[in-house]
Amino acid sequence: MTKKKGISFFLIFTLFLTIFGVNSVEAKGKIIETAFVTKIDGKVPREDLELEVNSMELKDKEGINILYLENGKDYEIKYNEDNYTLKSIKIDDKVVSTNNIFKLNTGKEKEFVYLDFIENIKYSKFKASLIDNNLNVKVKLDDEAYKLGEEIDLKKGEHILEFTNIPEGFYVYKVEDGINTIVKNASYKFTLASDLNLEFKIVREKEVALKRFSGKDRYETSAKIAENIFKNPENIVLVNGINEADALSAGPLAYELKAPILLTNGKTISKPVADYIKSTKASKVYIVGGSGSVPNSLKDELTDDYGIADVRISGKDRYETSIQVAKLLIEDYNYKNEIILANGINAADAISASPLAIQEKYPIVLTNGRTIENTVLNKLEDFNTKDAVIVGGSGSVSNKILDNTNITLEERISGKDRYETSVKVAEELNNINNIVLASGVNYIDALTASSLAGSKSAPVLLVDGRTINYSTEKYIKDIKNNILEIFVVGGTGSVNSDLAKEMLNLTK
Secondary structure, eight states: OOEETTEEESOOEEOOHHHHSSOOOEETTEEOOEEEEEEETTBOOSSOEEEOOSEEEEEEETTEEEEEEESSSBEEEEEOTTTOOEEEEEETTEEEEOSSEEEEEOSSTTOEEEEEEETTOOEEEEEEEEETOOSOOEEEETTEEEOTTOOEEEESEEEEEEEEOOOTTEEEEEEETTEEEEOGGGEEEEEESSOEEEEEEEEESSOOEEEEEOOSSHHHHHHHHHHHHOSSOSEEEEEESSSGGGGGGOHHHHHHHTOOEEEEOSSOOOHHHHHHHHHSOOOEEEEESOTTTSOHHHHHHHHHHHOOEEEEEOOSSHHHHHHHHHHHHHHHHOOOSOEEEEESSSTHHHHHHHHHHHHHTOOEEEEOSSOOOHHHHHHHHHHTOOEEEEESOTTTSOTTTTTTSSOEEEEEEOOSSHHHHHHHHHTTOSSOOEEEEEESSSTHHHHHHHHHHHHTTOOEEEEOSSOOOHHHHHHHHHHGGGOOEEEEESOTTTSOHHHHHHHHHTTO
16 A cells, blocks of 8 residues: 555545444435545545544534544534535634535645545446547546546546547547447546446548549659649659669658659659649759669759759669668658668568658668668668568568678568558558558559658558458458548559459448
């Protein structure tokens, strides 16, 4: 038992014969059963308390209930007979209060206990549950944090449940006898008279929306995403859309810059991309990749024709480029020195990894799947990297890749194929409200999907373009009540219409 200022916690004291050796007092069939400590030094305690006193007794005098406490002073509390409200309080025969609460000085300076004497107070069992709480909704009970699904002993009377952290577009409903009733302002008042088990659920305001972003080619598709999601960005990320490797580590950077990822063929800037850049007030372009991917002539064109300053992030190859992106994220955006390792040749797993990298603030470092280049390892030592998460199976990133390094494998996230791996990554994410679908076969469109996924707090789920595999179907069904929008990246040649409609039907 914990002691604080002469008071023992997590107990109530009762005025029973077994404790105090006196008889309970009845007035018109009513009994004062329990005295609850309601305040300590002016503050409501988190738990009921037991007051340590020298003596306590009840007397019945002329039909009036009188309570005496002796701890240096005599306290006399008189109640009205009709409703048991407090009539008066006397200390050493002097009336000092007519409230329903009195204060007892325990004999030590500034140590006070407030007692609230209430007729026949009892506790009942209480539990509140939230059906399918995948949205990380929080609850307060009487302004104190309450753990959903936990059964507690709660004082009878009026209480308030307040729901917080509810995503935009969702509402709280109370479930009773199969009927959903909206909880206005996410605040539910109730009176506890007996054991009570309340159930709530989070409901979407409207049907899930299905949106497709596609153009006549990959460059126009990247511009379509940009103009719909990034209305007027200050920054732009530009990568090569043919040699996609440099783009694989760019997703987290685009997220931190609040920037779209735009594609170029390495020779020119397509008209849709150029038109989008002209329509914005972007002042800086981050080019990810060396001059072999995005030549200096394009860099100069952006500077001269559009008045945009440029920052090039590059290394001698895709692996060094990824570590340079990691360096910027760690130094400028407080990313952790833990990393996500993904295969930089087979791009699928690295695309799926981008939302996880954003959530955990782990930069993505690319590997050939067998070894980590010495220049990359040297940088990781500079970062003092001790832990890594591998995305992809052992066929994608070898089990031995961290041998002879100072880096420990924290976790491997993988499935039997790239599609299931994308689901496994999605299951690691919190507060999912949207889904991004992209082809895992022709995944060039998925490169620009990472900026979309980051802005919409969505996983990138890879599909074969024709059918939905079991793991993807199960994942969508499990979180269907959370989903607001499904975004399809690429034309029907990448993700056909039947598949997109089937995905939408899974949310109903």
